Amino acid sequence: GEDVEQSLFLSVREGDSSVINCTYTDSSSTYLYWYKQEPGAGLQLLTYIFSNMDMKQDQRLTVLLNKKDKHLSLRIADTQTGDSAIYFCAEKGNTGKLIFGQGTTLQVKP
């Protein structure tokens, strides 16, 4: 079946790099996504990666995909207090629906 797992909490100091990890089970997933949710807000699409890619970089964000291990990570360089939020990893299921992980709460300490 389809399942996505994430660690629940990460705390970093401002200026450090943050790495949020995710594992998924559906090897047929074509796209994998990262969304950010700030308190009281909807989901903001941060970035996504096609399953035949290993890495994608977008400004401070780097996504790494290990398809063999079904492992996805999001690295945020030079983490700022404004990056504090919940980050969701999602895989696209066979009908286009997204299957989300539980979300990782990122706490950035000044």
Next chain:
Amino acid sequence: GAGVSQSPSNKVTEKGKDVELRCDPISGHTALYWYRQSLGQGLEFLIYFQGNSAPDKSGLPSDRFSAERTGGSVSTLTIQRTQQEDSAVYLCASSFDAGAQYFGPGTRLTVL
């Protein structure tokens, strides 16, 4: 351009009443999705529309839940005879065909 909009932003209702939640997708987006977010269950898929038809309704929790989409645009999610376990944030997303999904701000439903 305008993003996905949802109304109302908050809805408080009494157990047993019916509620309607509305979603306006991004103009030109052909696909529309409903999800719900609750503390106990996380983010769950409810239903997916391609145009006006719903190829995947597998996430609707019971027959009290229904949704429709008209004119390939606005969608309404209806919950009949609401129960306390229906309390959640209902999120709508749209995409152009099978592209990336963009989410609205959600409707927070509280059933007393």
